[in-house]
Amino acid sequence: MRRAVCPGSFDPVHLGHLDIVGRASVLFDEVVVAVGVNASKNRLFTAEERMEMLTEACAGFGNVRVAGFTGLLTDFCTDQGIVAIVKGLRVAADFDYELQMAQMNASLAPVETVFVPTAPQHSFLASSLIKEVAGLGGDVSGLVPGFVLERLTARIAERSRGA
Numbered sequence: 001m002r003r004a005v006c007p008g009s010f011d012p013v014h015l016g017h018l019d020i021v022g023r024a025s026v027l028f029d030e031v032v033v034a035v036g037v038n039a040s041k042n043r044l045f046t047a048e049e050r051m052e053m054l055t056e057a058c059a060g061f062g063n064v065r066v067a068g069f070t071g072l073l074t075d076f077c078t079d080q081g082i083v084a085i086v087k088g089l090r091v092a093a094d095f096d097y098e099l100q101m102a103q104m105n106a107s108l109a110p111v112e113t114v115f116v117p118t119a120p121q122h123s124f125l126a127s128s129l130i131k132e133v134a135g136l137g138g139d140v141s142g143l144v145p146g147f148v149l150e151r152l153t154a155r156i157a158e159r160s161r162g163a
Contacts, residue, residue, distance in 0.1 A: 004028040004084040004114070007073050009036050010050045011043045012152055013057050014130055014144045016122035020088040023116055025061045028084065033058060034076060037068045044131055044155055057145050074109035085113045090123045131156075 006021050010033075024031045033054050037047040045053070051066050058064040069076040073085065085105060087098050095115070102113035118125075125143060134140045135156050141149055 001029045001081075002084070003030045003032065003080065003082045004086050005032045005034045005073070005077060005080070005082045006086045007034040007036060007069075007076075009041070009043065009127065010054055011045055011127050012050070012130065012144060012148050013054050014122075014125050014127060014148075015142075016088065016090075016118055016125035018057055018145070019119050019122050020086065020116055021058060021064060022061060024086040024114075025064050027086075027114070029063060031061070031064045031086070032080060032082065033064060033066045034073070035066065035068045036073075037070045044159075045151070049151070053145075053148050053151065056147060072108065074105050074111060077105075077111045078109050083111060085111055087113060087115055088118045089115050090118045090125075 004024055004027070006024055008017065010017060021031060021033055035047055035050050035054065043050070047068050051068055054066045058066060067080075076082070077085065085102070089095050089098065098113070098115065105111055105113060130140050130143055131152070134152055140152070144152065
């Protein structure tokens, strides 16, 4: 079985993420969407919430599962029998960073990195931008699944009330 991982923070998951996961699911027997769990990072959603949203968002892909991980991604890959890391590339600057990361990962574990160019309609998407636009009252409904939009809107409202 050829198993790949699509790692990220997914805070929140957006349509660009799901495009890459869906395309990876065609290339590999199984895809693990791995949510980085780092308690020291300030996230809008908890790791559990992000994994819940991803599980719902990926339900239509029969060979995709969601898992959390801490520490090195390469250790997670070794533990899970993962042979490839799938990364979406939006712009040339992504390649510069991701190539260096791929080379470091290859030096740590027998894992290859597969770069998938982001679909043009998703090339500008970033979770940080989605949170910023939504926080300022902008319409991000076409950028995230509907159930993510509901949770995002509710969380931003909670934070603005100081909850």
